[in-house]
Amino acid sequence: MAELRYLRHFELAGYRTNKAALHTLSACDQKFMTSFPVCKQNKKCNLKLYIMPIKIAAQFCVTRSSVGSLKPGEKGPQNDVCATSSYPDDYQSNDFERQLQEFFDDIKRMIRMGNKNEATDLLKANYEMVNERLSGGTKGVEEAAVLDIIALGFMAVGDFNFVGSLLNVMKEVVDTLKDDAPCLDSILMHMGSMYSTLGNFEKSLDTYHRAIYIMERTYGKDSTFLVTPYLGMAKVYGSDGKATKSMEMYQYAITLLESSRGAKSKDLVVPLLGLGNLLLKQGRAIDAEAHFTRVLNIYTSFYGQNDGRSGMAMSSLAQVKCAQGKVDDAIHLYKSALQIIKESNYMSPDDSIMEKMRVDLAELLHTVGRGQEGRALLEECLLITERYKGNEHPDLVTHMMNLATSYSQSNNYVEAERLLRRSLKIMTKKMGTDDQSITFPMLHLAVTLYHLKQDEEAEQFALDVLRIREKAFGEDSLPVGEALDCLVSIQTRIGKDDSELLKLLKRILNIQEKEFGPESDGIMVTLKKIVYYLDKLGRRDEKLLIQRRLSVLRRKFKQMVRH
Secondary structure, three states: OOOOOOOOOOOOOOHHHOHHHHOOOHHHHHHHOOOOOOEEOOOOOOOEEOOOOHHHHHHHOOOOOOOOOOOOOOOOOOOOOOOOOOOOOOOOHHHHHHHHHHHHHHHHHHHHOOOHHHHHHHHHHHHHHHHHHHHOOOOOHHHHHHHHHHHHHHHHHOOHHHHHHHHHHHHHHHOOOOOOOOOHHHHHHHHHHHHHHOOOHHHHHHHHHHHHHHHHHHHOOOOHHHHHHHHHHHHHHHHOOOHHHHHHHHHHHHHHHHHHHOOOOHHHHHHHHHHHHHHHHOOOHHHHHHHHHHHHHHHHHHHOOOOHHHHHHHHHHHHHHHHOOOHHHHHHHHHHHHHHHHHOOOOOOOOHHHHHHHHHHHHHHHHOOOHHHHHHHHHHHHHHHHHHHOOOOOOHHHHHHHHHHHHHHOOOHHHHHHHHHHHHHHHHHHHOOOOHHHHHHHHHHHHHHHHOOOHHHHHHHHHHHHHHHHHHHOOOOHHHHHHHHHHHHHHHHHOOOHHHHHHHHHHHHHHHHHHHOOOOHHHHHHHHHHHHHHHHOOOHHHHHHHHHHHHHHHHHHHHHHHO
16 A cells, blocks of 8 residues: 655756856856846945946956856957946946846855845845936946845845745846846846746847857857857756757757867756656657766766766766666666765765765665665665654655555564554654644554554554544545545454445545546556455445446456457
8 A cells, every 4th residue: 555655866867067067157157147247245234236237247357157257269248348338447247246246245244154034134224225226327237236135145045035026027128138248148148047936938038049149240140158058948948848849958058068168078967968868758768878888988988987977977867878778777877886886975965966866776675676775775765864864854764754664565574563653753842633644653553553453553544544534635635635545444353344345445436536437447446345345244236336337447357368
């Protein structure tokens, strides 16, 4: 009644190899964000916003990410972008960079220390300053740049609602700007990324398109600067369910990089991983394998086979092998990846990526009948979480339930019971006695106690699960049907009245018909049970009707199997 929770991971498995590069705006964001003004502040947040001359900002816009940096002979930004601007000459570029870096360092430090309210106050005070300028009719690129910084800060804080309103204001400003405004392309790319995060894909694509138009005019259509917006658009199309367009954007980025950097450039890793993962999600595992293999070869060539980045690439390739049904190959790659990452100290043992890799591998090992090896990995997950988070942390529950399931599969119900009671205790302490989340270890425990023939306690747990789930999900929900199914099994052995059991089975049937349809194969087991109890109760007419229905379904599914 319970299965291992297989934590599939089809995201960019190598993102830790290059955190800046994986973000669609990449290191370009960071360089751009050192090009605009911020406020100076003290610990009491007595803030003042300084609008720095845009001429200095333009000087910094030539700085791009490792993906978009200029190569000899490549067309770069025009030197006279700001020729029409006139500003004092006593501003130094390092002042810009220092002030902006101090601002974002403060924001990041506040967030890291859990002082989100303080970070929010700091950002809002800056917004009030720039909003005064907007209200006064000043709507230039300087204001757009400051709003951009503030919006990125709110993204980091996690206040997406305020980001949405900021984007509305930013759009009003950037729509008035000419395409040759300094750093407008970077502002637009940031807006595209933020719109995407908020799920506004249409506006995200519009801003990316304008950014690409500007960059093509400035740097040329073959510039690797275009890689960043292409990756951003690939992400948007993928999130919007437009896989073909997403693949097209990834391929554009790959083609640009191959023509500029060569087929073995490290910069190819990000788009290759993105395209590979998208193909994998589309069920095209064979096509995905070629891209993941390229990533592995690139990392092995640059860093060696025993580097953590190579290990992460092996993990991605293991997912492909698993999708192809090549379980033994997947197991070998997962084991090699985990060993390399561990021995190279590439990431902390408690990192969520490594945790998912262990669970994935444990699932595969159980699938091929190597449960003891799988349990060893699940026990390792549990021990690591205990070591880093303590003996009563809620994150322990998933590992204990997975481990309990493994023990149940090997008929070691005593050990499964111990783990489940501990899980339930942790969850109840954290969530209370009526929260629906506690019903998962509780129902699992009821099943385990049933196998241990502790029927009375098992029944009480099942009844508690039913009560909580009815309140949380509704009386006709699938979670309630699952609890009813467990309860029927327990009460059958206890010797509950047959008519009462029949009522519960009919409730289960109604739920299954509602969720899966009246002709689904999932209802056949329930129909068989209903026939059994109707026969015991002597309700012949009802029994014959259900038997005919069951016969029709059996013939239907036999024909489906033949075809």
